[in-house]
Amino acid sequence: MKTVIELHGVHKSYQLGQHLVRALRGVDLQVQAGELLALTGPSGSGKSTILNLCGLIDQADQGQVVIQGSDIASFSERELTLQRRQTIGFIFQSFNLVPVMTVAENVDYPLFLNGVPEAERKVRVAAQLKAVGLEEHAQHRPDALSGGQRQRVAIARALIKRPALVIADEPTASLDSVTADQVLDLMRERGQAEGAAFVIASHDERLTRRADRIVHLLDGRLQ
């Protein structure tokens, strides 16, 4: 199995006024290709901080973050941005779709940013929309869709660039329970089909039932 992302002895603190908040206190974590990892823990335990580090949005104060064998400390800002664009897909609780773009344009956007030729983009977007069951909504705008359909668009957008890693922050928190089940099944199925590693922060028990592995955080440490 190929390791996609590794955290070694990671510490991260935030300065909050006069206080230093120790969000992570020595975290070791490795996620393999095709694995779905659920990150659980109470509010404030450090889940989002781990997602931000794995998503190369933030950097550790101490310790190493290694993506596909490269320590990110060796990356320039530009290399970090490129790595994020090419290797990592993001799924958010509130979908974060672009409201003035159609469903197809939202899904196409990461490929456009990565400079993929238009003819190839069209084929890949059509295939990805079909895979998430939204081909009939390609020309609709997100506000014409249900919450579950919007999250399917977000899944298609995250997977369209064939990322090694998908980061998801509470992806079912805005969905009713039937829709949440469908979205989770879709993430699981598409993730396995595409061979992407998923790191998902969630309190949702349905997710933890479908995960390959569950890690529990408490006060910035893995239990």
Ligand SMILES: Nc1ncnc2c1ncn2[C@@H]1O[C@H](COP(=O)(O)OP(=O)(O)OP(=O)(O)O)[C@@H](O)[C@H]1O
């Ligand atoms: N930008 C920031 N500035 C100051 N403190 C922060 C910042 N981001 C996070 N923290 C603090 O770091 C700790 C860990 O926060 P984090 O958001 O990672 O937890 P979480 O487990 O994701 O919580 P939740 O489930 O509520 O989203 C908390 O005490 C939080 O207040």
